[in-house]
Amino acid sequence: MSGRTVLVTGGAGYIGSHCTVELLEAGYNVVALDNFINSVPGPGPGMPPSLERVQQITGRHITFYVCDLLDKQGLQRIFQEHTIDCVIHFAAIKAVGESMQFPLLYYKNNLIATINLLEVMEEHNVYQLVFSSSCTVYGNPESLPITETHPTGDVTNVYGRTKHFIEGMLKDISVANKKWNFIALRYFNPVGAHPSGLIGEDPTKAFTNIMPYMAQVAIGNKPHLTIFGGDYDTEDGTGVRDYIHVMDLAKGHVAALDKLQKEHQRLKFYNLGTGNGVSVLQLLKTFESVTKSKIPFKICDRREGDIVSMYANASLAENELGWKAKFTLPQMCADFWRWQTLNPDGYRKCAEANGSRK
Ligand code: WQD
Numbered sequence: 441m442s443g444r445t446v447l448v449t450g451g452a453g454y455i456g457s458h459c460t461v462e463l464l465e466a467g468y469n470v471v472a473l474d475n476f477i478n479s480v481p482g483p484g485p486g487m488p489p490s491l492e493r494v495q496q497i498t499g500r501h502i503t504f505y506v507c508d509l510l511d512k513q514g515l516q517r518i519f520q521e522h523t524i525d526c527v528i529h530f531a532a533i534k535a536v537g538e539s540m541q542f543p544l545l546y547y548k549n550n551l552i553a554t555i556n557l558l559e560v561m562e563e564h565n566v567y568q569l570v571f572s573s574s575c576t577v578y579g580n581p582e583s584l585p586i587t588e589t590h591p592t593g594d595v596t597n598v599y600g601r602t603k604h605f606i607e608g609m610l611k612d613i614s615v616a617n618k619k620w621n622f623i624a625l626r627y628f629n630p631v632g633a634h635p636s637g638l639i640g641e642d643p644t645k646a647f648t649n650i651m652p653y654m655a656q657v658a659i660g661n662k663p664h665l666t667i668f669g670g671d672y673d674t675e676d677g678t679g680v681r682d683y684i685h686v687m688d689l690a691k692g693h694v695a696a697l698d699k700l701q702k703e704h705q706r707l708k709f710y711n712l713g714t715g716n717g718v719s720v721l722q723l724l725k726t727f728e729s730v731t732k733s734k735i736p737f738k739i740c741d742r743r744e745g746d747i748v749s750m751y752a753n754a755s756l757a758e759n760e761l762g763w764k765a766k767f768t769l770p771q772m773c774a775d776f777w778r779w780q781t782l783n784p785d786g787y788r789k790c791a792e793a794n795g796s797r798k
Contacts, residue, residue: 450531452479457490462690475508480787489787509553526568539599550602576600585753628682628713632772633779640779642786655780658733669742678720682713682751685767695761713752730773
């Protein structure tokens with residue numbers, strides 16, 4: 441809805457920055473905050489490079505704060521300085537393997553931070569929130585494609601448990617206070633980049649996700665791709681996922697905010713996926729043909745905590761949000777490749793050029 445002001449937590453990150461493009465282009469005013477735990481800072485308290493470039497893409501201004509959601513006073517200042525109409529909460533850390541090594545870091549940064557945000561929102565009578573959730577809350581699917589009614593909670597990693605716990609918090613507080621109006625978006629596997637090639641997933645931060653890693657192999661920074669498991673019960677033995685273009689994901693957030701403005705739903709969950717299951721080898725072959733590059737690979741043991749296959753039934757978002765993923769897998773690969781080849785060091789170079797430290 442044009443003219444409304446949305447607070448975007450984690451706005452400097454991969455999903456947050458791409459979503460901010462769509463929010464600005466839909467007429468929202470954006471106030472963004474980030475603590476740079478998983479994104480690249482700008483010079484001093486200045487605008488981070490990802491959001492500088494979002495301003496370049498859209499020709500619109502962003503108000504930015506360096507703010508950690510664990511700093512409640514800092515967060516309160518933002519709500520005192522701006523009339524916030526709604527919030528999209530991206531800020532979280534999301535490396536599955538890291539979450540098993542440092543559970544307290546994940547519970548603090550994902551859970552405590554969310555509690556602070558919700559408390560400050562309530563203090564300022566802001567009750568519309570879109571929450572960045574994840575298909576990891578489903579655990580190992582009992583049936584596919586997976587719908588929002590599939591049981592949740594049988595999660596084998598701390599990262600996924602933090603998302604599931606937060607969904608439970610939203611449920612409890614929306615029952616206790618009927619003013620709350622939540623939508624939780626369960627992402628499948630976000631990949632790709634804005635077609636301009638100006639913003640994307642910074643490789644220094646996405647050190648485990650497959651597409652940034654594959655691109656690093658393609659540009660010669662890594663010797664080969666390790667494929668985790670070749671003996672799964674899938675078409676070619678490799679893991680299957682529902683890869684969704686980050687711009688489709690971003691459009692889903694605008695649709696969700698518009699829905700909250702139109703209808704008071706208390707709490708609704710929507711899958712944001714394409715409905716297509718793609719194996720690691722299928723992704724690799726598509727990436728090679730689109731980028732005309734060779735990706736040497738070795739098939740090794742399965743990665744602990746990995747599920748075999750996960751892809752969405754996204755018809756609820758289509759029917760209720762009027763949203764449907766449109767970008768194809770080749771477009772996801774081509775757009776990521778443009779970002780990678782134009783920015784081989786991600787945002788690192790421009791951050792150093794601006795003299796920022798990280
Ligand atoms: C994808 C596939 C791997 C790397 C991620 C995020 C999580 C959530 C969902 C948002 C799997 C295989 C990977 C590699 C490989 N997103 N792979 N070699 O594990 O599905 O989860 O998306 O909430 O935050 O972590 O994504 O990209 O790590 O793996 O073979 O070097 O690629 O086994 O089948 P995953 P991923």
